[in-house]
Amino acid sequence: MRMTVFGTGYLGATHAACMAELGHEVLGVDVDDEKIARLTAGEVPFYEPGLPEILRRHVESGRLRFTTDYAEAAEFADLHFIGVGTPQRKGEFAADTTYVEAVVTGLAPLLSRDAVLVGKSTVPVGTAARLQDLADLHAPVGVRAEVVWNPEFLREGFAVRDTLTPDRIVVGLADPASPARALVDEAYAPILESDPCPVIVTDLPTAELVKVSANAFLATKISFINAVSEVCEAAGADVTVLADAIGMDPRIGRRFLGAGLGFGGGCLPKDIRAFMARAGELGADQALTFLREVDSINMRRREKMVELAAEVCGGTLLGRTVAVLGAAFKPNSDDVRDSPALAVAGMLSLKGAQTVVYDPQAMDNSRRLYPTLAYADSAIAACEGADVVLVATEWGEFVELDPAAVAAVARGRVLLDGRNCMPGERWTAAGWTYRALGRGVPEVPAPVPATPVAAIAELVRA
Numbered sequence: 001m002r003m004t005v006f007g008t009g010y011l012g013a014t015h016a017a018c019m020a021e022l023g024h025e026v027l028g029v030d031v032d033d034e035k036i037a038r039l040t041a042g043e044v045p046f047y048e049p050g051l052p053e054i055l056r057r058h059v060e061s062g063r064l065r066f067t068t069d070y071a072e073a074a075e076f077a078d079l080h081f082i083g084v085g086t087p088q089r090k091g092e093f094a095a096d097t098t099y100v101e102a103v104v105t106g107l108a109p110l111l112s113r114d115a116v117l118v119g120k121s122t123v124p125v126g127t128a129a130r131l132q133d134l135a136d137l138h139a140p141v142g143v144r145a146e147v148v149w150n151p152e153f154l155r156e157g158f159a160v161r162d163t164l165t166p167d168r169i170v171v172g173l174a175d176p177a178s179p180a181r182a183l184v185d186e187a188y189a190p191i192l193e194s195d196p197c198p199v200i201v202t203d204l205p206t207a208e209l210v211k212v213s214a215n216a217f218l219a220t221k222i223s224f225i226n227a228v229s230e231v232c233e234a235a236g237a238d239v240t241v242l243a244d245a246i247g248m249d250p251r252i253g254r255r256f257l258g259a260g261l262g263f264g265g266g267c268l269p270k271d272i273r274a275f276m277a278r279a280g281e282l283g284a285d286q287a288l289t290f291l292r293e294v295d296s297i298n299m300r301r302r303e304k305m306v307e308l309a310a311e312v313c314g315g316t317l318l319g320r321t322v323a324v325l326g327a328a329f330k331p332n333s334d335d336v337r338d339s340p341a342l343a344v345a346g347m348l349s350l351k352g353a354q355t356v357v358y359d360p361q362a363m364d365n366s367r368r369l370y371p372t373l374a375y376a377d378s379a380i381a382a383c384e385g386a387d388v389v390l391v392a393t394e395w396g397e398f399v400e401l402d403p404a405a406v407a408a409v410a411r412g413r414v415l416l417d418g419r420n421c422m423p424g425e426r427w428t429a430a431g432w433t434y435r436a437l438g439r440g441v442p443e444v445p446a447p448v449p450a451t452p453v454a455a456i457a458e459l460v461r462a
């Protein structure tokens with residue numbers, strides 16, 4: 001089957017390559033000449049495990065091509081996926097949908113026969129209906145461009161696997177009897193034949209809301225455990241043991257109860273904000289005010305990490321050297337969009353610490369975003385002369401670091417675990433002070449509430 005994919009970022013490039021892997025003939029489309037040139041040369045412009053291999057394979061076989069030419073795309077296929085970005089609008093919570101709109105208004109006038117436009121981007125509910133109006137307005141007379149919504153749930157780092165073996169496929173249609181359904185079914189038929197998953201066919205607003213609700217739920221789950229983490233810190237409890245224990249209840253589940261620096265990336269933070277903004281526009285603003293708290297809990301973890309670093313440095317970061325291991329928003333990614341790791345590195349630097357950052361994949365992106373931080377070529381090089389070593393992204397190579405090898409180059413012996421991923425006992429046994437978010441010693445002794453009886457006894461003694 002022939003199809004196009006508009007947008008060749010983390011989502012679009014993966015979708016295009018995976019559709020070729022399924023046996024389809026795919027044309028990837030983007031407005032960025034440089035990206036298209038690199039993809040055409042078989043090079044993935046970002047880090048995603050497993051993607052370079054399938055991209056190269058299908059570029060070489062000719063089943064996967066790339067272009068910036070919308071007219072070529074309109075002519076090439078009748079099924080057009082849209083996977084362009086919907087970033088947070090500057091100075092607002094709402095999502096910026098101009099890129100999805102631009103695809104529809106750019107493509108629709110060039111169509112010479114009926115086509116189906118399948119939105120995959122995460123959008124505010126109601127966008128698909130608006131895009132349908134735009135398609136109707138811009139398509140030539142007699143040509144029907146039908147908008148369908150098919151949200152994408154892929155996780156960076158597992159994008160290929162999530163695309164080829166999804167948990168579920170959600171398809172939103174304005175009309176359940178629409179012929180568009182058959183085209184979408186045909187595109188996903190190879191997946192359903194080899195490893196079937198549930199297919200949920202619904203209306204457009206439900207399909208749009210499934211995606212933002214899923215991300216809001218995941219963000220809430222992470223912030224829940226991070227809120228409990230704050231209480232654990234105050235009470236001297238261990239949030240990781242607590243998460244194991246509550247996670248054993250199948251109604252709760254252990255996944256996404258990883259306490260630490262919290263969520264970042266190109267999706268969760270902006271999606272919860274856009275969801276709140278949209279609910280407000282729809283007059284349901286009270287429904288999602290709790291997401292503001294989810295956001296605040298998440299951002300507080302970054303500040304807490306900086307406070308902890310200052311505390312272990314004796315109260316001030318001025319003149320101290322901190323090695324920050326990790327810059328990507330999570331391991332197996334080079335994505336630094338809203339990365340908690342990089343935000344913490346930036347804050348440490350602003351508080352006067354000499355901050356040396358290392359990440360296995362995200363160095364170029366980090367340098368672009370935070371050019372004033374110091375960068376090292378390896379984890380060990382970053383730790384040279386460090387008073388404090390802070391693990392901010394749970395890359396496997398950090399988890400496996402040898403405490404003795406780090407001790408041989410570092411000045412101090414304090415390890416801060418921002419992701420509750422490090423083998424603390426191993427480091428403690430090697431002479432390190434190990435501190436992690438949500439665990440260990442309470443910073444302030446828990447105050448004993450004064451009971452009236454205790455207060456009276458105190459008075460009598462006085």
Ligand code: UDX
Pocket residue numbers: 152153154155156157215218222255256257258259260261262263264265266267268329330
């Ligand atoms: C997310 C959704 O999982 C995916 O379904 C959607 O399509 C896009 O958004 P992604 O942004 O790739 O995917 O990352 P995800 O694995 O969800 O992690 C998001 C953030 O949460 C990361 O910063 C991660 O470190 C953090 N996280 C995750 C935690 O802090 N604790 C956890 O237990 C899990």
